[in-house]
Amino acid sequence: MTIMTSPTASATSSLLPLYKRAPMELVRGEGVTLIDADGNTYLDFTSGIGVNALGYADPGLRDALHQAADGLVHVSNLFRSASGEDLADRLVALSFADKVFFCNSGAEANEGAFKFARRWARALGGPAKHEIIALRGAFHGRLFASLAATDRPAYRAPFRPLAGGVTIAERSLTDLDAVLNSETTAALILEPVQAEGGVRVLDTHLLKELRAMTCERRIALIFDEIQCGLGRTGHLFAHERVDVYPDILTLAKPLAGGLPMGAVLMSDDIAASMQPGDHGTTFGGGPFVARVALYALERLSDPALLKEVRENGFWLRLRLQQLAERTGRVRAIRGIGYIWGLDVYEPAADVIARARDVGLLLVSAGEHTIRLLPPLVASRDDLDAGLQRLELALG
Numbered sequence: 001m002t003i004m005t006s007p008t009a010s011a012t013s014s015l016l017p018l019y020k021r022a023p024m025e026l027v028r029g030e031g032v033t034l035i036d037a038d039g040n041t042y043l044d045f046t047s048g049i050g051v052n053a054l055g056y057a058d059p060g061l062r063d064a065l066h067q068a069a070d071g072l073v074h075v076s077n078l079f080r081s082a083s084g085e086d087l088a089d090r091l092v093a094l095s096f097a098d099k100v101f102f103c104n105s106g107a108e109a110n111e112g113a114f115k116f117a118r119r120w121a122r123a124l125g126g127p128a129k130h131e132i133i134a135l136r137g138a139f140h141g142r143l144f145a146s147l148a149a150t151d152r153p154a155y156r157a158p159f160r161p162l163a164g165g166v167t168i169a170e171r172s173l174t175d176l177d178a179v180l181n182s183e184t185t186a187a188l189i190l191e192p193v194q195a196e197g198g199v200r201v202l203d204t205h206l207l208k209e210l211r212a213m214t215c216e217r218r219i220a221l222i223f224d225e226i227q228c229g230l231g232r233t234g235h236l237f238a239h240e241r242v243d244v245y246p247d248i249l250t251l252a253k254p255l256a257g258g259l260p261m262g263a264v265l266m267s268d269d270i271a272a273s274m275q276p277g278d279h280g281t282t283f284g285g286g287p288f289v290a291r292v293a294l295y296a297l298e299r300l301s302d303p304a305l306l307k308e309v310r311e312n313g314f315w316l317r318l319r320l321q322q323l324a325e326r327t328g329r330v331r332a333i334r335g336i337g338y339i340w341g342l343d344v345y346e347p348a349a350d351v352i353a354r355a356r357d358v359g360l361l362l363v364s365a366g367e368h369t370i371r372l373l374p375p376l377v378a379s380r381d382d383l384d385a386g387l388q389r390l391e392l393a394l395g
């Protein structure tokens with residue numbers, strides 16, 4: 001097979017240098033394997049940061065892309081789009097939700113969710129209702145309101161003032177009880193599995209109590225499942241595992257098989273407070289992306305795939321614990337399904353660089369946490385091969 005080569009982006013690249021990119025250029029993929037311009041192969045345990053759930057060169061996804069390309073790419077939201085409507089119907093059929101808004105990224109989905117929640121809370125509780133509460137360790141995006149709900153001082157400090165009316169609270173019931181008691185609180189947003197913040201599976205009891213409190217106090221509960229949703233935990237939605245349902249759910253990452261798409265799912269109650277013109281976006285839910293997303297959703301909601309992720313997730317926990325004991329290089333392991341965080345003593349970046357050298361791609365989730373996010377189609381053999389390389393990288 002011919003390997004395509006093109007120049008690697010260098011320090012003189014015209015791209016704004018916002019990312020510490022790995023040096024190689026990835027040009028092809030097959031299943032769970034990525035191949036660089038020099039022909040080196042890597043097992044991908046990043047999935048393009050939780051996006052490429054179906055791995056690479058998936059024949060079904062390729063067909064869906066081709067079929068979508070035979071139709072219109074974009075019409076704008078001035079007109080109806082059958083695939084956008086079908087996709088919304090499908091998401092509603094698969095979830096607690098009654099209505100769906102489409103956008104183009106995770107941060108944009110959360111920004112939309114904040115607006116919907118505030119509109120609803122004000123309609124219900126009067127003009128003072130506006131405050132959005134997020135949790136310690138949260139990551140909700142890099143735009144002004146989603147950044148205000150993101151607990152990363154280094155991301156926030158250079159860009160102050162951030163959007164007002166957003167507070168970060170401790171992940172304890174006592175603290176949350178106090179902030180949720182405020183007359184001004186409109187919404188609580190949380191990730192059922194905090195991903196960027198170190199891979200923390202939130203406690204079921206905490207989630208149940210927060211649901212009860214927010215119901216009682218008429219506060220919108222928003223679940224950000226941009227990273228932990230759509231199959232990553234072995235359930236289509238992470239909250240299904242704990243049987244706790246939000247008023248609003250945000251999705252993105254794997255939703256459209258690698259094309260940019262975000263979605264805000266909500267109950268009729270929330271939807272009823274929004275009027276035409278209250279919110280919008282040019283590209284959201286266009287025919288091309290929605291058509292591909294319909295295919296991706298069908299695959300991600302397949303019970304056989306979800307069962308495999310759940311079962312392999314249990315196996316992964318065991319294997320990671322053994323690996324931690326053998327190497328003595330891992331302080332803690334957290335995760336579920338196909339999302340795992342390993343706290344290491346040394347900088348995570350050092351382990352990630354060594355893993356790359358032995359053909360394994362990893363991503364961090366904090367200074368000292370490496371994160372495993374294999375494609376959901378990774379078999380046990382793929383996972384096993386990745387863990388062997390991880391052990392080599394840990395040394």
Ligand code: PLP
Pocket residue numbers: 049105106107108110139140141142191195196224225226227228252253
């Ligand atoms: N929310 C969560 C939980 C995420 O993990 C991310 C991205 O990593 C976002 C929001 C932001 O999504 P995007 O980068 O598409 O704006």
